[in-house]
Amino acid sequence: MTTRIVVTGTDTGIGKTVFSAGLAGLLDGFYWKPVQSGLDEETDSEAVERLAGLPSGRVLPEAHRLKSPLSPHRSAEIDGVSIEAADLAFPVLPTPLVIEGAGGLMVPINRQTRFIDIFAEWRLPVILCARTELGTINHTLLSIEALRARSIPLIGIAFIGEEVADTQRTITEFGAVRQLGRLPHLVPLTRETLRKAMFAGFDLAKIAGGD
Numbered sequence: 001m002t003t004r005i006v007v008t009g010t011d012t013g014i015g016k017t018v019f020s021a022g023l024a025g026l027l028d029g030f031y032w033k034p035v036q037s038g039l040d041e042e043t044d045s046e047a048v049e050r051l052a053g054l055p056s057g058r059v060l061p062e063a064h065r066l067k068s069p070l071s072p073h074r075s076a077e078i079d080g081v082s083i084e085a086a087d088l089a090f091p092v093l094p095t096p097l098v099i100e101g102a103g104g105l106m107v108p109i110n111r112q113t114r115f116i117d118i119f120a121e122w123r124l125p126v127i128l129c130a131r132t133e134l135g136t137i138n139h140t141l142l143s144i145e146a147l148r149a150r151s152i153p154l155i156g157i158a159f160i161g162e163e164v165a166d167t168q169r170t171i172t173e174f175g176a177v178r179q180l181g182r183l184p185h186l187v188p189l190t191r192e193t194l195r196k197a198m199f200a201g202f203d204l205a206k207i208a209g210g211d
């Protein structure tokens with residue numbers, strides 16, 4: 001059973017947090033967003049508190065909370081702080097832990113280090129979230145290539161959005177990667193609709209089985 005899973009994505013704003021909330025709920029685990037940039041609106045951790053249906057204490061505090069909703073490296077500079085890789089040592093816990101990056105793989109945490117460099121150090125299995133809309137084939141295959149070039153274990157793709165069967169098939173075939181499932185855009189998005197959609201859309205054995 002994989003106890004620590006990194007959730008990353010092909011871009012910012014594609015649904016990593018909602019998927020992470022659903023996954024953490026399904027695994028009855030913990031959630032950690034090491035670096036949160038943007039504090040004026042609901043943070044990722046607050047969204048997971050609202051959506052995951054976990055007991056209190058399961059959403060761990062961020063290592064960095066940065067004011068501006070920008071790339072972490074820039075948001076940190078504006079706040080006059082520096083994010084170091086050592087700040088992002090993941091906690092060792094007895095139960096599953098879902099760790100969410102920020103934006104996509106190449107997003108920098110400072111002027112020398114990107115999230116993908118952290119993931120390569122961690123060597124934890126990764127789930128890559130991807131849209132299903134036009135444009136996702138390129139973004140997803142590029143992300144897969146970047147993970148493979150660094151031997152970062154990739155459990156598979158979590159598609160987010162309406163079904164586009166040929167796009168999903170094209171990505172899994174060219175990427176030689178498992179499709180873990182698909183999370184549609186939920187209206188309304190609630191703890192209940194998310195839990196139902198995760199049970200319907202994903203095979204936990206494929207996910208928890210690891211890379």
Ligand SMILES: Nc1ncnc2c1ncn2[C@@H]1O[C@H](COP(=O)(O)OP(=O)(O)OP(=O)(O)O)[C@@H](O)[C@H]1O
Pocket residue numbers: 009011012013014015016017018019044101102103104160161183184185186187189
């Ligand atoms: N499956 C979904 N159903 C309904 N709304 C969704 C879904 N996935 C994402 N959203 C909405 O889309 C917006 C962006 O989603 P989310 O915050 O999960 O993106 P993200 O990839 O985590 O972004 P970031 O890179 O900032 O962490 C949010 O308002 C979220 O509520």
Ligand SMILES: C[C@H](N)[C@H](N)CCCCCC(=O)O
Pocket residue numbers: 012013036037038068069070071072102103104107
């Ligand atoms: C602010 C946003 N919600 C994320 N937390 C950070 C996204 C960084 C994206 C950087 C980029 O790819 O240009």
Ligand SMILES: [Mg+2]
Pocket residue numbers: 016017018044100
């Ligand atoms: Mg997020």
